[in-house]
Amino acid sequence: EVQLVESGGGLVQPGGSLRLSCAASGFTFSSYWMTWVRQAPGKGLEWVANINQDGSEKYYVDSVKGRFTISRDNAKNSLYLQMNSLRAEDTAVYYCARGGATPGGRLGYWGQGTLVTVSS
Amino acid sequence: DIQMTQSPSSLSASVGDRVTITCRTSQSISIYLNWYQQKSGKAPKLLIYAASSLQGGVPSRFSGSGSGTDFTLTISSLQPEDFATYYCQQTYSSPLTFGGGTKVEIK
Numbered sequence: 001e002v003q004l005v006e007s008g009g010g011l012v013q014p015g016g017s018l019r020l021s022c023a024a025s026g027f028t029f030s031s032y033w034m035t036w037v038r039q040a041p042g043k044g045l046e047w048v049a050n051i052n053q054d055g056s057e058k059y060y061v062d063s064v065k066g067r068f069t070i071s072r073d074n075a076k077n078s079l080y081l082q083m084n085s086l087r088a089e090d091t092a093v094y095y096c097a098r099g100g101a102t103p104g105g106r107l108g109y110w111g112q113g114t115l116v117t118v119s120s
Numbered sequence: 121d122i123q124m125t126q127s128p129s130s131l132s133a134s135v136g137d138r139v140t141i142t143c144r145t146s147q148s149i150s151i152y153l154n155w156y157q158q159k160s161g162k163a164p165k166l167l168i169y170a171a172s173s174l175q176g177g178v179p180s181r182f183s184g185s186g187s188g189t190d191f192t193l194t195i196s197s198l199q200p201e202d203f204a205t206y207y208c209q210q211t212y213s214s215p216l217t218f219g220g221g222t223k224v225e226i227k
Contacts, residue, residue, distance in 0.1 A: 035216070037164075045156075045164060045207050045218040059214035062121075095163055104211040106154045106169035113163055 002026040002109045004096050009114030016086050016118070022079040022096030022111055030054075030074040033099030035107060036081050038092035038116075046092070049081065050099060057103070063089075086118045122146050122210050126219030132227040139195040141222045143208035148188045152212035155184055155193045158221075159204045167206075168193060198224070 008020040022034070035050040049060045049070040058070050069082040079096050093115050097107040123146035133139050143153065151171035156164040166175045168184035171191055181196040195202055203226055208219040 037218075044205075044221040045158075045209075047209070047216045047218060050214070050216065059216075061215045103214065104152050104216075106166055106175075106211065107156070107164075107209070108166050108169075108175065110163035110165070 002098065004098065004109055004111035006094065006096050006111045006114040009094065009116045011117045011119065012086055013120050014087060014118055017082070017084045018086065018116060020081040020083065020094055020096075020114060020116070022081075024077045024079065024096075024098070027098070027109075029072075029077040031101065033101070033103055033105055034070075034072060034079045035097045035099050036070060036079075037095045037097055037107070037110075038090075039095070039113075040089070040092040043092075048094070050103065051079070052103065053101075059103075083116070086116075088118050090116060091118045092116060121215055122149065122213060122217055124208060124210060124217050124219040126208055126222055128222060129220060130223040130225060132225050133198050134227045135198055135200060137198045137227075139198050139202075139224060141193045141206055141208075141224075143186075143191045143193070143219050145189045145191075145210055145212075149210045149212035151187050152210055153184075153186065153191045154209045154211060155182075156207045156209065157202075157204045158207065164207065195224075 036048040093113040098109040099105040125144045155168040158164040
């Protein structure tokens with residue numbers, strides 16, 4: 001069974017940093033693109049970033065470029081999102097999702113999400 | 121970036137109704153369009169990928185159509201468990217943008 005379990009969310013002050021993790025199991029992690037999607041309270045889904053199988057290709061939404069870094073450790077079956085210079089507008093539930101073998105693949109599996117709150 | 125226009129933003133319907141949700145993109149994306157269902161407090165669930173392919177385990181009352189810039193999600197006979205918010209997403213080019221969502225409510 002495919003499982004994605006996010007962790008690392010919490011309350012952080014504006015300008016602070018947080019590192020999210022996503023532990024994957026039930027599939028060959030190193031064979032898939034992986035993605036982070038977020039959802040601000042009461043709002044829609046926003047694609048944040050994705051990364052290819054070996055970590056050599058990474059893409060970001062403009063609003064997080066230069067502040068967030070997506071990475072993965074295939075030996076640990078884990079996906080990460082390092083978030084720096086956090087702003088109030090980064091407050092959201094962050095989901096990790098499994099993509100496909102190509103960058104345009106569907107997000108067929110999602111974690112339960114982890115809440116990040118940026119507030120003083 | 122590719123802009124996604126989803127309509128309507130909300131609708132009220134009754135059990136048994138046929139429901140249609142539309143997604144329009146700012147440029148042609150071939151069939152790189154997926155549909156997701158999200159219930160309150162839960163993670164999104166993939167319904168349709170590549171514009172018209174039904175994800176495994178999804179009831180056949182859900183269907184998708186379209187190509188290029190205009191796409192449609194249809195629920196042929198709305199069931200109580202279908203009341204949720206639906207999102208389209210293009211996977212043609214990064215950033216892989218989502219539509220604004222359509223909330224389907226009980227009439």
